[in-house]
Amino acid sequence: MKSKIILTALLSVSIMACAQETPKVKQKKTKTTVKSNTKSPKFVNAIDPICNMKTEDDMKDTAVYKNKTYGFCSTYCKDEFKKNPEKYAKK
Ligand SMILES: [Zn+2]
Numbered sequence: 001m002k003s004k005i006i007l008t009a010l011l012s013v014s015i016m017a018c019a020q021e022t023p024k025v026k027q028k029k030t031k032t033t034v035k036s037n038t039k040s041p042k043f044v045n046a047i048d049p050i051c052n053m054k055t056e057d058d059m060k061d062t063a064v065y066k067n068k069t070y071g072f073c074s075t076y077c078k079d080e081f082k083k084n085p086e087k088y089a090k091k
Contacts, residue, residue: 043071049088050077065089 043062048055048071055071061078063070065085072078081088 042069044068045070048073048077050080 043055043059046054046056051073053073055073058073059071061072061075063072063078063081063085065081066089068089070078070081070089072081
């Protein structure tokens with residue numbers, strides 16, 4: 001009769017162990033919200049090549065050189081660019 005008790009005890013232990021062993025499967029749904037910052041740039045240069053200002057913030061003038069539109073913060077910078085576009089233009 002005692003054997004039955006031991007058996008149930010063993011069973012319960014094994015069940016406990018089994019419960020501990022079962023890996024907690026947490027389905028982490030990682031939402032990969034990739035921000036699509038792939039909007040086509042209006043200008044080839046993000047920075048004014050003359051004065052190194054960010055053209056996106058303060059655009060005053062543009063110049064087209066070799067079918068590429070360059071943005072400038074001022075007409076002065078545009079003129080400087082036009083004087084020597086090869087020097088400032090992106091290769
Ligand atoms: Zn400038």
